[in-house]
């Protein structure tokens with residue numbers, strides 16, 4: 001458990017800094033998490049802090065319902081989504097959610113983001129679906145919409161919440177972060193190719 005926790009913590013902190021440095025998430029928005037393997041616990045970004053602020057001192061651990069287990073900071077309200085994905089899909093080890101501008105822009109006009117670059121087509125294989133939810137975060141009442149997309153495509157590595165942002169999943173947060181960066185890059189190219 002201790003070794004798994006250290007690995008998850010390192011994965012979480014690396015990805016928080018890397019994603020903030022990439023510029024796909026500014027300010028205090030978005031959220032990332034890392035599963036602590038062998039437990040029903042996850043490390044999440046505390047509410048009101050930027051990705052760049054994440055450090056050992058504000059480490060926040062919750063169960064999959066979002067209930068605080070370790071730490072003294074308020075967990076994100078998006079914990080329901082993160083915990084739901086970890087409960088449902090054992091292969092998911094990390095989740096990166098960002099309010100990235102081009103992905104949001106595309107989500108307002110299209111039903112999916114087309115994989116218009118060679119690299120995105122190779123890596124992501126199928127267009128990125130856009131899911132329309134009414135709640136600010138994805139609450140329990142609407143999470144079935146997310147599960148349905150994964151049932152349609154078990155290899156799905158990301159989706160876009162309409163008008164809201166990217167949710168990328170991977171075997172680690174680091175891998176999920178790489179997917180989120182690739183999607184924002186692809187969304188920018190897709191948007192510009194449609195609006196010449």
Ligand SMILES: [Zn+2]
Pocket residue numbers: 029030031078097098099164165
């Ligand atoms: Zn969000």
